[in-house]
Amino acid sequence: MSDPLTLVVGLLQSHASFSKLVIAGGAWAVRRSDEGRPFYCVVLDGSCRLSVAGQTPIALHRGDFVLVPAAYDVAASSFDAPPDGIEPERVEISPGVFRLGSADVLPNVRMLVGHCAFGSNDADLLVSLLPQLMLVRGQGRLTTLVELLNEEWHANRPGREVVVARLLEVLLIEALRCTAGPTAPPGLLRGLADDRLAAALRQIHCRPRQAWTVIDLAREAALSRSTFFERFRREVGIAPMEYLLGWRMALAKNLLRQEKIGVAEVAEQIGYSSASTFSTAFTRHVGIPPILYAREQRGKLH
Template sequence: MRRDDHGQPFYAAVLEGACRLAIDGEAEIVLTAGDFVLIPAASAFAASSLVAPSAGRAPPVKVGPGVFRLGPPEMPPDLRMLVGNCTFASDDVDLLLSLLPRFVHVRGVGRLAMLLGLVNEESRAHRPGREVVLARLLEVLLIEALRSTTGPTAPSGLLRGLADERLAAALRRMHERPTVPWMVAALAREAGLSRSTFFERFRREVGVAPMAYLLAWRIALAKDLLGREGAGVAEVAERVGYGCASTFSTAFARYVGRPPIHYAREQRAQPRSPAPLNV
């Protein structure tokens, strides 16, 4: 089974059996029961059976609501997986994806295994409210998977930065008070580190320099304000930490590719989803 389209985050949970997963640009891995994989940017990937493949490739056969079978019908199944797509209801998906690992593979986490067991049980049953319960379980499953990416061996990104107690203090200040004219030295004091140590540690853990992260955060806030509230450019500039509208417009156009007034018109002409994450 191969998927080549990009854009929608993809996840898969192995309920029974095992398979190979090959993500373009990454080493092949073997997934076994209890494993969870999230590919935030939906890179091209292929999944294949551990047993010898049959001749030809039969199309998936629907055997129930949302349930499909792949492979020869006369052969007993050697794998059961729960797969799906996520949609990030945000205009700043690029910022989010840049701060997430290229892919998340979780194995041997007790809480995650418990959730997978509940998902497996609920997916097999046909009790009232099945779809609602599955949707909530999947939301928690995704949160637990992202939690598991923290730690010294995790890829750099926002989650790894938030797991660092010193860096988390500086990140919280940037999030809470974007209008403050932050400089690296001031953020370093919030983190209780020297300027040079803070800068290198932030860049290593988060994956971008502190001022680049602050710029991305301010632009993300500006995009939300321009699209949702109908505020003028001067007001938005002030609310995200810029002293004048022209400086803000220049920074916004350089980062987004078009002036804020054009961006605002485009966004207000489009319907917006109120949910931060749809699963």
């Protein structure tokens, strides 16, 4: 039975859509607005300060990896950053490689920054279940991946862009793995750290067509109904039936984008007794009937 994280990663269809190498020296500071796009940063050498709207500024060092699933306002700077409003000299010294600050001083950081993309049309649901900021450090596997990225950028061998993109995809998955735990903010990753809740989450994700009730899921978690309901809502951030509905709708959207699959078949696969019952639920949740959603999404593929 696949674990929920594997299923979520598969449904997110994450990939690195854009990356650049930034080399900065002296006193420097940059700020940008990303309109909710997923942002990542990998520190290859040196250190800097990173500020994300709504979060406490953090110091980043070699080997650190940061993923912000929905970034709006991101700022990076040296620790002796200039006053706000002063932009450092910015030069593209080679394709995809940028120098910040004076070229007369030694660099104080080398980092890969960029955006990743989620292929799922329902990424908002999945992103809402992830921490607002994921910082991974001191993890051997991740450090190895960062070293491989560093080597690729230094070597400049044929196919570098493809290798870097694939390594970044693995980094994203590894970050999700490393961030899971009882100290994570409420959401899927924190829920998976609770053995009792993880048992129920596995059933929701792997058997969505089952006619689950709160009592059934509480039984899977070996908890009383009331204890399970409160624990699930506290750790995952939403009620069990709300989570089940969101997951079924995410699966439905994914299925409806595929060719040669009808609304009735989708309804059956995600646990609805009839196409009409599913259509009503889908329309209420998404805002348009499933047949119209399928037509629109398939039209985008042609």
